[in-house]
Amino acid sequence: MVSKSLDQNRPHRKLSTHPSNWIRPLASGLAVLDVHGEPIFHIDATRIADTVIVTHGHADHARPGHKHVIASAETLAIMKARYGANFAERVTALRWHETMRIGDVDIHLVPAGHVLGSAQIVLDYEGARVVVSGDYKRKSDPTCAPFEPVPCDVFITEATFALPVFSHPEPLLEINRILVSLKQFPERAHVIGAYSLGKAQRVIALLRQAGYQEPIYIHGALQKLCQLYQDHGIDLGILAPATTGEKGKPQQALAGQIVIAPPSALADRWSRRLPDPLIIMASGWMQVKQRAKQSGVEMPLILSDHADWNDLLATIDEVNPQEVWITHGREDALMRALSLKNMTAKALHLIGYEDDAE
Numbered sequence: 001m002v003s004k005s006l007d008q009n010r011p012h013r014k015l016s017t018h019p020s021n022w023i024r025p026l027a028s029g030l031a032v033l034d035v036h037g038e039p040i041f042h043i044d045a046t047r048i049a050d051t052v053i054v055t056h057g058h059a060d061h062a063r064p065g066h067k068h069v070i071a072s073a074e075t076l077a078i079m080k081a082r083y084g085a086n087f088a089e090r091v092t093a094l095r096w097h098e099t100m101r102i103g104d105v106d107i108h109l110v111p112a113g114h115v116l117g118s119a120q121i122v123l124d125y126e127g128a129r130v131v132v133s134g135d136y137k138r139k140s141d142p143t144c145a146p147f148e149p150v151p152c153d154v155f156i157t158e159a160t161f162a163l164p165v166f167s168h169p170e171p172l173l174e175i176n177r178i179l180v181s182l183k184q185f186p187e188r189a190h191v192i193g194a195y196s197l198g199k200a201q202r203v204i205a206l207l208r209q210a211g212y213q214e215p216i217y218i219h220g221a222l223q224k225l226c227q228l229y230q231d232h233g234i235d236l237g238i239l240a241p242a243t244t245g246e247k248g249k250p251q252q253a254l255a256g257q258i259v260i261a262p263p264s265a266l267a268d269r270w271s272r273r274l275p276d277p278l279i280i281m282a283s284g285w286m287q288v289k290q291r292a293k294q295s296g297v298e299m300p301l302i303l304s305d306h307a308d309w310n311d312l313l314a315t316i317d318e319v320n321p322q323e324v325w326i327t328h329g330r331e332d333a334l335m336r337a338l339s340l341k342n343m344t345a346k347a348l349h350l351i352g353y354e355d356d357a358e
């Protein structure tokens, strides 16, 4: 059940200026417009733009080359690690709840619970409140601040897993399956495919939460971001480089150990040099059996950094908006479910966001 502690019974206000007059999807991404219809700033611009608020560090949301980037300090650090110090001409770091005015719009950031530093953007203009939630989830994640529901007039949401069939299990139950398997197959290297920003660190932190104390071996491509998380106070325990042995020879020291690698490394020669590798993949998409099968995954782990169907609906109930705008994903089922609640919903059809980068 959704908590009723928020001002859910707040009567819906009559808006003097409807938000669709000042925030719109353009070819360059979601933009806040001035009275002449010119963009004042973008959110997660998909093309190079002047002023951009970035919700989080995933590549389809955080692009290099903008003039001025406004984001959480963590997101700015992630962009710097990925793109180098010159990823923007100017940057502004905002603390959670710190207000900044751009044009006549007040903005502030609250946590989205998606990856380290991930933010929802709260926009207040002429008495109307719009929340751009970016990518978000509600399940536990020891590596980032939890999603904070903010009641609003317009809630702009993703719909990556917006079908009733998508139901994500408790993360620790999924993680425990790895520990059970390690006992059953102590001679096999357990190789977990996980995206380099967010998923890899979450898998490691959940393994630690489940009581796994051994060193965890990481592929070189994950090193920089794991270090960045640790520099921001996220305890990942002892990490060691997963160096595969000489050409053709398996690295015997990794038998019975946990190795984390980007999904692209699972299928290539790199993982075949590990001793009798047991291929695991951690992703919300692992609920789709066909996807697991196609990619040769022996143990699919359903571990998503996006809200599942029930969490999307519960979140919308909690923030209780007059309208829901859907950025990308499977909008049809969500629109139908919302119309049954007498809520106005529309699809923005934003292009440039990817399903898979989770």
Ligand SMILES: [Zn+2]
Binding pocket: 056, 058, 061, 114, 135, 357, 358
């Ligand atoms: Zn994302």
